[in-house]
Amino acid sequence: MTGRIHMLVWWVILSFQWAACGNNATFSGHEALPSVGWNASESAVFEWQIQDTMTQHDFFIDLRHDQTFPYSNVYLFVDFTFPNGRLLRDTVACTLADDRGRWLGSGWGNLVDHRIGFKRKTSFPIAGDYSIQITHGMRLDPLPGMRDVGFRLESSTLK
Numbered sequence: 001m002t003g004r005i006h007m008l009v010w011w012v013i014l015s016f017q018w019a020a021c022g023n024n025a026t027f028s029g030h031e032a033l034p035s036v037g038w039n040a041s042e043s044a045v046f047e048w049q050i051q052d053t054m055t056q057h058d059f060f061i062d063l064r065h066d067q068t069f070p071y072s073n074v075y076l077f078v079d080f081t082f083p084n085g086r087l088l089r090d091t092v093a094c095t096l097a098d099d100r101g102r103w104l105g106s107g108w109g110n111l112v113d114h115r116i117g118f119k120r121k122t123s124f125p126i127a128g129d130y131s132i133q134i135t136h137g138m139r140l141d142p143l144p145g146m147r148d149v150g151f152r153l154e155s156s157t158l159k
Contacts, residue, residue, distance in 0.1 A: 031046075053126065062149070064149075065112055074146070076091070083127070
């Protein structure tokens with residue numbers, strides 16, 4: 001029960017923190033991962049709609065892990081689906097700790113948050129419904145200690 005209360009308090013604090021940073025997000029979503037670990041066969045899927053094809057956007061992946069996460073980095077497969085059905089896959093290498101093993105993200109208590117930018121000033125070629133599917137590409141499966149994965153899309157023109 002204490003773990004659930006701690007997680008609820010953490011989500012409330014994090015929500016206020018992200019809201020205070022400005023709300024230039026075109027889209028923002030998060031998915032909680034199973035407590036037993038993130039299976040490579042389980043993807044986090046996020047869907048959004050784009051009408052303005054002229055505005056450039058910055059893409060971010062949000063990761064939250066606990067202190068039991070066994071690596072200093074994580075590899076992610078990011079699959080984009082365009083409105084016309086076209087698919088595009090990116091592999092994103094995310095550095096989570098420095099050479100001494102100190103986490104690079106911010107956090108409180110047992111949890112560490114990372115916001116990883118992986119595309120900058122990108123325009124969408126056509127209007128319509130887009131989706132992104134994020135899967136881990138690590139050898140250890142399930143991947144322990146990873147708690148949440150998210151995707152955030154921000155307008156580049158506001159920066």
